[in-house]
Amino acid sequence: MMGPSSSHGPGVSSPSPSGDAPTGPDASSPSPLLRDHGERDGPPLLRWLLGLFLVPVGILLALGLKGAAGSRDPRIPDLIAKHLPETGVSNPVTGVLLNFRGYDTLLEIAVLVAAMVAVWSLDRGQRHFGLPASASASGGAGGGRPFLSAILRLAVPTAFLTAVYLTWMGSSEPAGAFQAGALLAGAGVLLSVAGVLRPLTAAALPVRIVAAGGVAGFVVTGIAVLPFTGAFLAYPEGWAYPLILGLEAALAVAVAVILVELFVDVPSIPAHDAALDAVDPYGDPLGRALAPDPSPADPEAP
Amino acid sequence: MTSLDLYVWAGVVVFLLALHAVVTRAHLLWKVLAINLMGTGVFLILLAAPARRDPMVADPLPQGMVLTGIVVAVAATALALGMALRVMARTGSPFLTVDPETEEPDPDAPEPPR
Numbered sequence: 236m237m238g239p240s241s242s243h244g245p246g247v248s249s250p251s252p253s254g255d256a257p258t259g260p261d262a263s264s265p266s267p268l269l270r271d272h273g274e275r276d277g278p279p280l281l282r283w284l285l286g287l288f289l290v291p292v293g294i295l296l297a298l299g300l301k302g303a304a305g306s307r308d309p310r311i312p313d314l315i316a317k318h319l320p321e322t323g324v325s326n327p328v329t330g331v332l333l334n335f336r337g338y339d340t341l342l343e344i345a346v347l348v349a350a351m352v353a354v355w356s357l358d359r360g361q362r363h364f365g366l367p368a369s370a371s372a373s374g375g376a377g378g379g380r381p382f383l384s385a386i387l388r389l390a391v392p393t394a395f396l397t398a399v400y401l402t403w404m405g406s407s408e409p410a411g412a413f414q415a416g417a418l419l420a421g422a423g424v425l426l427s428v429a430g431v432l433r434p435l436t437a438a439a440l441p442v443r444i445v446a447a448g449g450v451a452g453f454v455v456t457g458i459a460v461l462p463f464t465g466a467f468l469a470y471p472e473g474w475a476y477p478l479i480l481g482l483e484a485a486l487a488v489a490v491a492v493i494l495v496e497l498f499v500d501v502p503s504i505p506a507h508d509a510a511l512d513a514v515d516p517y518g519d520p521l522g523r524a525l526a527p528d529p530s531p532a533d534p535e536a537p
Numbered sequence: 538m539t540s541l542d543l544y545v546w547a548g549v550v551v552f553l554l555a556l557h558a559v560v561t562r563a564h565l566l567w568k569v570l571a572i573n574l575m576g577t578g579v580f581l582i583l584l585a586a587p588a589r590r591d592p593m594v595a596d597p598l599p600q601g602m603v604l605t606g607i608v609v610a611v612a613a614t615a616l617a618l619g620m621a622l623r624v625m626a627r628t629g630s631p632f633l634t635v636d637p638e639t640e641e642p643d644p645d646a647p648e649p650p651r
Contacts, residue, residue, distance in 0.1 A: 275563030275632050282561045289553045297549040300582055301542065312596045327597035328604065336601065343605045350612035354619040413608050490608075497615035501622050 323475025324406035332411070333479045337468035341457070343413075344449040344486060347493045351446055354497055355437035383429055394422035402487045406476065412483040416490025423495035434499045435492065442492055449489030452482055544585030552578030565621040565631050569614060576610045 276282070315327055315335070322330035332340050398415040405411030426432035435442055456478055457468040464471055470478050555574035558567060580603045625631055 271562075271564040271567065271631070273562075277561040277563075282557075285557055285560060289557060293549045293553045296553075297546050300545050300549065300585075311598055315597055328601050331597045331601040332604065339601065339605050343608050346609050347612050350616045353616050357619050357623045413604065494611070494615075497612065497619075501619050 321472075321475070323470065323479055326405065326407050326409065328409065329405050329411055329479070333482065334470065334475060337453075337457070340482075340486070341450070341453045341468070344453065344489060347490065348446055348450055351437055351493045351496050351500075355500055357501075387425060387429055387431065390425060391422045394418050398422075398487060398491075402483050403480075405483050406479065412486035413490055415483075415487040417494065419487065419491030420494035420498070423491060424498050427495065427499050435496045436500050437496055442496060445492045446489050446496070449486045452485040456482060541585050544581050548578045548581030548585065550578075551575075551581060563632050565624060565633065566618075569617040569621060572617065573610060573614045576606065576613075580606055 277285075315331060318335075319325065319327055319330050322334040324330050324333065398418045401410040401415040401418065402412055405415075423432060423435070427434055437443060437446070453468075460470055460474075460478075461467060552575050555571040555578060558571035559575070562568060562571065583599045583603050583606070621631065624633065
Protein backbone atom coordinates (compact mmCIF):
# COMPACT_ATOMS: atom_id res chain seq x y z
CA MET A 236 0.00 0.00 0.00
CA MET A 237 1.48 3.25 -1.12
CA GLY A 238 0.87 5.78 1.58
CA PRO A 239 -0.80 9.10 0.97
CA SER A 240 2.60 10.69 1.54
CA SER A 241 3.97 9.18 -1.64
CA SER A 242 5.23 11.53 -4.26
CA HIS A 243 2.65 12.96 -6.54
CA GLY A 244 2.88 15.37 -9.39
CA PRO A 245 2.63 19.07 -8.67
CA GLY A 246 -0.87 20.34 -9.01
CA VAL A 247 -2.48 16.99 -8.32
CA SER A 248 -3.53 17.98 -4.84
CA SER A 249 -4.17 21.64 -5.58
CA PRO A 250 -7.68 22.75 -4.67
CA SER A 251 -10.10 22.60 -7.51
CA PRO A 252 -11.14 25.91 -8.94
CA SER A 253 -14.56 26.83 -7.70
CA GLY A 254 -17.25 27.16 -10.27
CA ASP A 255 -20.33 25.50 -11.45
CA ALA A 256 -19.80 21.80 -11.93
CA PRO A 257 -23.10 20.69 -13.39
CA THR A 258 -21.80 17.33 -14.55
CA GLY A 259 -18.70 16.62 -12.49
CA PRO A 260 -19.11 13.54 -10.30
CA ASP A 261 -17.44 15.23 -7.35
CA ALA A 262 -16.35 18.83 -7.48
CA SER A 263 -13.95 18.36 -4.59
CA SER A 264 -12.10 15.48 -6.22
CA PRO A 265 -8.77 16.79 -7.42
CA SER A 266 -8.05 13.79 -9.62
CA PRO A 267 -7.58 15.06 -13.16
CA LEU A 268 -9.02 11.83 -14.46
CA LEU A 269 -12.35 12.26 -12.69
CA ARG A 270 -12.55 16.05 -12.65
CA ASP A 271 -14.52 17.90 -15.25
CA HIS A 272 -15.93 21.35 -14.81
CA GLY A 273 -16.86 21.64 -18.44
CA GLU A 274 -14.36 24.43 -18.95
CA ARG A 275 -12.98 22.73 -22.06
CA ASP A 276 -16.39 21.97 -23.56
CA GLY A 277 -17.60 23.65 -26.66
CA PRO A 278 -19.00 27.21 -26.36
CA PRO A 279 -22.69 27.44 -25.36
CA LEU A 280 -23.69 28.91 -28.70
CA LEU A 281 -22.19 25.89 -30.51
CA ARG A 282 -23.94 23.53 -28.13
CA TRP A 283 -27.34 25.14 -28.67
CA LEU A 284 -26.89 25.38 -32.45
CA LEU A 285 -25.86 21.73 -32.63
CA GLY A 286 -28.86 20.75 -30.49
CA LEU A 287 -31.24 22.71 -32.72
CA PHE A 288 -29.65 21.14 -35.80
CA LEU A 289 -30.05 17.63 -34.38
CA VAL A 290 -33.83 17.98 -33.83
CA PRO A 291 -34.81 17.84 -37.52
CA VAL A 292 -32.07 15.27 -38.11
CA GLY A 293 -33.65 13.07 -35.46
CA ILE A 294 -37.15 13.45 -36.89
CA LEU A 295 -35.97 12.53 -40.40
CA LEU A 296 -33.85 9.66 -39.04
CA ALA A 297 -36.73 8.19 -37.04
CA LEU A 298 -39.20 8.47 -39.92
CA GLY A 299 -36.74 6.88 -42.33
CA LEU A 300 -35.81 4.10 -39.94
CA LYS A 301 -39.46 3.29 -39.28
CA GLY A 302 -39.91 2.70 -42.97
CA ALA A 303 -36.78 0.60 -43.16
CA ALA A 304 -37.64 -1.39 -40.07
CA GLY A 305 -41.05 -2.28 -41.45
CA SER A 306 -39.71 -3.47 -44.79
CA ARG A 307 -37.68 -6.48 -43.69
CA ASP A 308 -38.35 -9.81 -45.29
CA PRO A 309 -41.17 -11.25 -43.13
CA ARG A 310 -40.20 -14.83 -44.03
CA ILE A 311 -36.92 -14.78 -42.05
CA PRO A 312 -38.35 -15.69 -38.59
CA ASP A 313 -40.40 -18.46 -40.14
CA LEU A 314 -37.35 -19.81 -41.99
CA ILE A 315 -35.36 -19.77 -38.73
CA ALA A 316 -38.19 -21.55 -36.88
CA LYS A 317 -38.55 -24.11 -39.67
CA HIS A 318 -34.85 -25.04 -39.78
CA LEU A 319 -34.19 -24.74 -36.04
CA PRO A 320 -34.30 -28.56 -35.48
CA GLU A 321 -31.31 -28.90 -37.86
CA THR A 322 -29.13 -26.62 -35.73
CA GLY A 323 -28.82 -29.05 -32.85
CA VAL A 324 -30.07 -26.45 -30.36
CA SER A 325 -33.57 -25.38 -29.43
CA ASN A 326 -32.91 -21.72 -28.60
CA PRO A 327 -33.38 -19.70 -31.79
CA VAL A 328 -30.84 -17.00 -30.86
CA THR A 329 -28.17 -19.61 -30.14
CA GLY A 330 -29.08 -21.36 -33.36
CA VAL A 331 -28.61 -18.11 -35.30
CA LEU A 332 -25.35 -17.18 -33.60
CA LEU A 333 -23.61 -20.56 -33.50
CA ASN A 334 -25.00 -22.25 -36.60
CA PHE A 335 -26.77 -20.11 -39.20
CA ARG A 336 -24.44 -17.18 -38.63
CA GLY A 337 -21.41 -18.90 -37.11
CA TYR A 338 -19.23 -16.25 -38.72
CA ASP A 339 -20.79 -13.71 -36.35
CA THR A 340 -19.48 -15.47 -33.28
CA LEU A 341 -16.12 -16.34 -34.86
CA LEU A 342 -15.46 -12.71 -35.75
CA GLU A 343 -16.87 -11.57 -32.39
CA ILE A 344 -14.28 -13.52 -30.42
CA ALA A 345 -11.64 -12.38 -32.94
CA VAL A 346 -12.58 -8.76 -32.16
CA LEU A 347 -12.20 -9.49 -28.43
CA VAL A 348 -8.73 -10.96 -28.98
CA ALA A 349 -7.77 -7.96 -31.13
CA ALA A 350 -8.98 -5.59 -28.38
CA MET A 351 -6.93 -7.49 -25.81
CA VAL A 352 -3.80 -7.24 -27.95
CA ALA A 353 -4.45 -3.55 -28.53
CA VAL A 354 -4.97 -2.75 -24.84
CA TRP A 355 -1.90 -4.77 -23.95
CA SER A 356 0.21 -2.90 -26.48
CA LEU A 357 -0.84 0.51 -25.13
CA ASP A 358 1.75 0.38 -22.37
CA ARG A 359 4.78 -1.77 -21.87
CA GLY A 360 5.01 -3.40 -18.50
CA GLN A 361 4.18 -0.52 -16.17
CA ARG A 362 1.00 -1.54 -14.46
CA HIS A 363 -0.31 -1.40 -10.93
CA PHE A 364 -3.55 -3.03 -10.09
CA GLY A 365 -5.23 -4.69 -7.13
CA LEU A 366 -3.93 -4.78 -3.61
CA PRO A 367 -0.17 -4.63 -3.33
CA ALA A 368 1.44 -8.01 -2.74
CA SER A 369 2.30 -7.22 0.90
CA ALA A 370 -1.34 -6.46 1.81
CA SER A 371 -2.76 -9.63 0.33
CA ALA A 372 0.08 -11.82 1.56
CA SER A 373 -0.34 -10.68 5.15
CA GLY A 374 -3.91 -11.86 5.49
CA GLY A 375 -4.46 -14.37 2.74
CA ALA A 376 -7.56 -13.87 0.61
CA GLY A 377 -8.90 -10.41 1.28
CA GLY A 378 -5.82 -9.33 3.19
CA GLY A 379 -7.40 -9.59 6.66
CA ARG A 380 -10.56 -7.75 5.63
CA PRO A 381 -13.40 -10.03 6.75
CA PHE A 382 -16.09 -8.54 4.56
CA LEU A 383 -13.99 -8.86 1.43
CA SER A 384 -13.02 -12.45 2.13
CA ALA A 385 -16.64 -13.36 2.94
CA ILE A 386 -17.79 -11.83 -0.34
CA LEU A 387 -15.05 -13.68 -2.19
CA ARG A 388 -16.00 -17.02 -0.66
CA LEU A 389 -19.68 -16.52 -1.50
CA ALA A 390 -19.51 -14.81 -4.84
CA VAL A 391 -16.71 -16.57 -6.67
CA PRO A 392 -17.99 -20.17 -6.39
CA THR A 393 -21.54 -18.99 -7.09
CA ALA A 394 -20.40 -17.13 -10.17
CA PHE A 395 -18.42 -20.15 -11.35
CA LEU A 396 -21.36 -22.54 -10.91
CA THR A 397 -23.77 -20.13 -12.58
CA ALA A 398 -21.35 -19.71 -15.48
CA VAL A 399 -21.23 -23.48 -16.04
CA TYR A 400 -25.03 -23.55 -15.91
CA LEU A 401 -25.35 -20.66 -18.36
CA THR A 402 -22.99 -22.35 -20.82
CA TRP A 403 -24.92 -25.60 -20.54
CA MET A 404 -28.35 -23.96 -20.89
CA GLY A 405 -27.31 -21.84 -23.87
CA SER A 406 -28.67 -24.46 -26.25
CA SER A 407 -32.23 -24.22 -25.01
CA GLU A 408 -32.64 -21.03 -22.96
CA PRO A 409 -31.54 -17.39 -23.34
CA ALA A 410 -27.99 -17.97 -22.12
CA GLY A 411 -24.66 -18.87 -23.62
CA ALA A 412 -20.92 -18.52 -23.72
CA PHE A 413 -20.73 -14.75 -23.60
CA GLN A 414 -23.08 -14.40 -20.66
CA ALA A 415 -21.14 -17.11 -18.82
CA GLY A 416 -17.85 -15.49 -19.77
CA ALA A 417 -19.02 -12.12 -18.46
CA LEU A 418 -19.99 -13.71 -15.14
CA LEU A 419 -16.66 -15.54 -14.86
CA ALA A 420 -14.91 -12.28 -15.70
CA GLY A 421 -16.76 -10.59 -12.83
CA ALA A 422 -15.40 -13.21 -10.46
CA GLY A 423 -11.95 -12.80 -11.97
CA VAL A 424 -12.03 -9.02 -11.56
CA LEU A 425 -13.13 -9.44 -7.94
CA LEU A 426 -10.22 -11.78 -7.30
CA SER A 427 -7.82 -9.39 -9.03
CA VAL A 428 -9.01 -6.39 -7.03
CA ALA A 429 -8.66 -8.38 -3.81
CA GLY A 430 -5.12 -9.35 -4.73
CA VAL A 431 -5.85 -13.09 -4.72
CA LEU A 432 -5.36 -13.46 -8.43
CA ARG A 433 -2.20 -11.93 -9.78
CA PRO A 434 -3.14 -9.34 -12.42
CA LEU A 435 -3.57 -11.04 -15.75
CA THR A 436 -1.45 -9.76 -18.55
CA ALA A 437 -1.52 -10.68 -22.19
CA ALA A 438 2.24 -11.15 -21.92
CA ALA A 439 1.70 -14.43 -20.04
CA LEU A 440 1.71 -17.52 -22.23
CA PRO A 441 -1.33 -19.24 -20.56
CA VAL A 442 -3.42 -16.10 -21.10
CA ARG A 443 -2.43 -16.03 -24.75
CA ILE A 444 -3.21 -19.73 -25.21
CA VAL A 445 -6.67 -19.50 -23.58
CA ALA A 446 -7.58 -16.24 -25.32
CA ALA A 447 -6.52 -17.54 -28.70
CA GLY A 448 -8.18 -20.88 -27.95
CA GLY A 449 -11.65 -19.52 -28.69
CA VAL A 450 -10.69 -18.32 -32.16
CA ALA A 451 -8.49 -21.34 -32.85
CA GLY A 452 -11.22 -23.76 -31.76
CA PHE A 453 -13.67 -22.07 -34.08
CA VAL A 454 -11.33 -22.05 -37.09
CA VAL A 455 -10.17 -25.64 -36.55
CA THR A 456 -13.76 -26.83 -36.15
CA GLY A 457 -14.82 -24.90 -39.22
CA ILE A 458 -12.06 -26.47 -41.32
CA ALA A 459 -12.49 -29.94 -39.80
CA VAL A 460 -16.12 -30.15 -40.95
CA LEU A 461 -15.19 -29.16 -44.51
CA PRO A 462 -14.63 -32.74 -45.80
CA PHE A 463 -18.01 -33.84 -44.43
CA THR A 464 -20.28 -30.99 -45.43
CA GLY A 465 -18.27 -29.03 -47.98
CA ALA A 466 -18.81 -25.68 -46.27
CA PHE A 467 -16.90 -23.76 -43.60
CA LEU A 468 -18.57 -24.06 -40.17
CA ALA A 469 -21.37 -26.25 -41.57
CA TYR A 470 -21.69 -28.98 -38.97
CA PRO A 471 -22.38 -32.58 -40.07
CA GLU A 472 -25.76 -33.99 -39.17
CA GLY A 473 -25.92 -35.24 -35.61
CA TRP A 474 -22.69 -33.45 -34.65
CA ALA A 475 -24.11 -29.96 -34.33
CA TYR A 476 -25.03 -30.14 -30.65
CA PRO A 477 -21.72 -31.52 -29.27
CA LEU A 478 -19.70 -29.19 -31.50
CA ILE A 479 -21.72 -26.14 -30.42
CA LEU A 480 -21.44 -27.11 -26.77
CA GLY A 481 -17.67 -27.58 -27.03
CA LEU A 482 -17.29 -24.26 -28.84
CA GLU A 483 -19.43 -22.53 -26.23
CA ALA A 484 -17.29 -23.91 -23.40
CA ALA A 485 -14.06 -22.77 -25.06
CA LEU A 486 -15.64 -19.40 -25.82
CA ALA A 487 -16.81 -18.88 -22.22
CA VAL A 488 -13.29 -19.40 -20.84
CA ALA A 489 -11.71 -17.26 -23.55
CA VAL A 490 -14.23 -14.44 -23.05
CA ALA A 491 -13.67 -14.49 -19.29
CA VAL A 492 -9.90 -14.30 -19.59
CA ILE A 493 -10.05 -11.56 -22.23
CA LEU A 494 -12.53 -9.43 -20.24
CA VAL A 495 -10.46 -9.70 -17.06
CA GLU A 496 -7.36 -8.78 -19.03
CA LEU A 497 -9.15 -5.78 -20.60
CA PHE A 498 -10.13 -4.60 -17.12
CA VAL A 499 -6.86 -5.25 -15.33
CA ASP A 500 -4.17 -4.73 -17.92
CA VAL A 501 -4.53 -0.96 -18.13
CA PRO A 502 -1.77 1.61 -18.54
CA SER A 503 -0.56 3.14 -15.31
CA ILE A 504 -0.62 6.85 -14.66
CA PRO A 505 2.60 8.11 -13.12
CA ALA A 506 0.97 10.80 -10.98
CA HIS A 507 -0.11 9.33 -7.65
CA ASP A 508 -3.48 10.57 -6.46
CA ALA A 509 -3.57 10.83 -2.68
CA ALA A 510 -7.20 11.96 -2.76
CA LEU A 511 -8.38 8.69 -4.26
CA ASP A 512 -6.45 6.80 -1.61
CA ALA A 513 -8.23 8.84 1.06
CA VAL A 514 -11.62 7.99 -0.43
CA ASP A 515 -10.95 4.33 -1.09
CA PRO A 516 -7.50 3.06 -0.19
CA TYR A 517 -8.15 -0.40 -1.59
CA GLY A 518 -9.72 -1.82 -4.60
CA ASP A 519 -10.72 1.14 -6.75
CA PRO A 520 -9.35 0.17 -10.14
CA LEU A 521 -8.88 3.78 -11.17
CA GLY A 522 -7.21 4.50 -7.85
CA ARG A 523 -4.85 1.62 -8.40
CA ALA A 524 -4.22 2.76 -11.92
CA LEU A 525 -3.16 6.09 -10.46
CA ALA A 526 -0.51 4.52 -8.23
CA PRO A 527 2.98 6.00 -8.57
CA ASP A 528 5.29 4.57 -11.13
CA PRO A 529 8.51 3.26 -9.59
CA SER A 530 10.32 2.83 -12.87
CA PRO A 531 11.52 5.78 -14.95
CA ALA A 532 9.14 7.10 -17.53
CA ASP A 533 8.89 5.63 -20.96
CA PRO A 534 11.93 6.78 -22.97
CA GLU A 535 9.65 7.49 -25.91
CA ALA A 536 7.55 9.89 -23.87
CA PRO A 537 7.88 13.50 -25.01
CA MET B 538 -47.92 4.82 -31.37
CA THR B 539 -46.84 1.21 -31.61
CA SER B 540 -44.02 -0.34 -29.62
CA LEU B 541 -41.94 -0.30 -32.80
CA ASP B 542 -42.37 3.49 -32.98
CA LEU B 543 -41.40 3.80 -29.33
CA TYR B 544 -38.19 1.80 -29.80
CA VAL B 545 -37.18 3.70 -32.93
CA TRP B 546 -37.82 7.12 -31.38
CA ALA B 547 -36.05 6.18 -28.16
CA GLY B 548 -33.09 4.82 -30.11
CA VAL B 549 -32.83 7.95 -32.24
CA VAL B 550 -33.06 10.25 -29.19
CA VAL B 551 -30.40 8.27 -27.28
CA PHE B 552 -28.15 8.18 -30.35
CA LEU B 553 -28.40 11.92 -31.05
CA LEU B 554 -28.02 12.98 -27.39
CA ALA B 555 -24.85 10.89 -27.23
CA LEU B 556 -23.66 12.32 -30.56
CA HIS B 557 -24.18 15.81 -29.15
CA ALA B 558 -22.06 14.87 -26.14
CA VAL B 559 -19.29 13.39 -28.31
CA VAL B 560 -19.02 16.67 -30.21
CA THR B 561 -19.33 19.14 -27.33
CA ARG B 562 -17.79 17.43 -24.29
CA ALA B 563 -14.02 17.74 -24.09
CA HIS B 564 -13.32 15.27 -21.29
CA LEU B 565 -12.18 11.95 -22.75
CA LEU B 566 -14.22 9.93 -20.25
CA TRP B 567 -17.40 11.67 -21.41
CA LYS B 568 -16.50 11.03 -25.02
CA VAL B 569 -15.96 7.30 -24.41
CA LEU B 570 -19.23 7.01 -22.48
CA ALA B 571 -21.07 8.95 -25.18
CA ILE B 572 -19.76 6.72 -27.98
CA ASN B 573 -20.86 3.70 -25.96
CA LEU B 574 -24.31 5.27 -25.59
CA MET B 575 -24.51 5.89 -29.35
CA GLY B 576 -24.09 2.14 -29.81
CA THR B 577 -26.91 1.54 -27.33
CA GLY B 578 -29.19 3.73 -29.43
CA VAL B 579 -28.35 1.67 -32.51
CA PHE B 580 -29.14 -1.53 -30.58
CA LEU B 581 -32.55 -0.15 -29.63
CA ILE B 582 -33.31 0.55 -33.29
CA LEU B 583 -32.07 -2.90 -34.35
CA LEU B 584 -34.32 -4.54 -31.78
CA ALA B 585 -37.22 -2.46 -33.11
CA ALA B 586 -36.93 -4.14 -36.48
CA PRO B 587 -38.78 -7.43 -36.09
CA ALA B 588 -39.81 -8.88 -39.37
CA ARG B 589 -43.03 -10.24 -37.91
CA ARG B 590 -46.07 -8.08 -37.74
CA ASP B 591 -46.70 -9.34 -34.22
CA PRO B 592 -44.20 -7.48 -32.06
CA MET B 593 -44.72 -9.83 -29.12
CA VAL B 594 -43.02 -12.70 -30.97
CA ALA B 595 -39.25 -12.45 -30.85
CA ASP B 596 -37.27 -12.33 -34.07
CA PRO B 597 -34.00 -14.13 -33.30
CA LEU B 598 -31.96 -12.55 -36.10
CA PRO B 599 -31.77 -8.95 -34.80
CA GLN B 600 -31.47 -10.28 -31.25
CA GLY B 601 -28.41 -12.29 -32.21
CA MET B 602 -26.90 -9.30 -34.00
CA VAL B 603 -27.46 -7.06 -30.97
CA LEU B 604 -25.90 -9.70 -28.73
CA THR B 605 -22.81 -9.68 -30.95
CA GLY B 606 -22.84 -5.90 -31.00
CA ILE B 607 -22.90 -5.63 -27.21
CA VAL B 608 -19.77 -7.76 -26.90
CA VAL B 609 -17.98 -5.76 -29.58
CA ALA B 610 -19.05 -2.53 -27.86
CA VAL B 611 -17.61 -3.77 -24.55
CA ALA B 612 -14.29 -4.55 -26.24
CA ALA B 613 -14.22 -1.19 -28.02
CA THR B 614 -15.06 0.68 -24.81
CA ALA B 615 -12.29 -1.11 -22.93
CA LEU B 616 -9.83 -0.19 -25.66
CA ALA B 617 -11.01 3.43 -25.67
CA LEU B 618 -10.68 3.66 -21.87
CA GLY B 619 -7.21 2.17 -22.09
CA MET B 620 -6.28 4.77 -24.70
CA ALA B 621 -7.71 7.54 -22.50
CA LEU B 622 -5.58 6.28 -19.61
CA ARG B 623 -2.59 6.25 -21.94
CA VAL B 624 -3.25 9.87 -22.88
CA MET B 625 -3.42 10.67 -19.17
CA ALA B 626 -0.14 8.85 -18.59
CA ARG B 627 1.58 10.77 -21.37
CA THR B 628 0.17 14.26 -20.92
CA GLY B 629 -1.24 14.28 -17.40
CA SER B 630 -4.49 15.69 -18.75
CA PRO B 631 -7.78 13.98 -19.60
CA PHE B 632 -8.29 16.36 -22.52
CA LEU B 633 -6.93 16.04 -26.01
CA THR B 634 -4.70 18.93 -26.95
CA VAL B 635 -5.40 19.65 -30.56
CA ASP B 636 -2.36 21.75 -31.36
CA PRO B 637 0.39 22.16 -28.75
CA GLU B 638 1.64 25.29 -30.57
CA THR B 639 -1.56 27.28 -30.20
CA GLU B 640 -3.45 25.72 -27.32
CA GLU B 641 -2.60 26.54 -23.75
CA PRO B 642 -1.78 23.49 -21.63
CA ASP B 643 -4.28 22.56 -18.96
CA PRO B 644 -3.29 24.77 -16.00
CA ASP B 645 -4.52 22.20 -13.47
CA ALA B 646 -2.78 19.23 -15.03
CA PRO B 647 0.17 17.71 -13.23
CA GLU B 648 3.57 17.83 -14.84
CA PRO B 649 3.88 15.33 -17.67
CA PRO B 650 6.24 12.47 -16.81
CA ARG B 651 9.12 13.91 -18.81
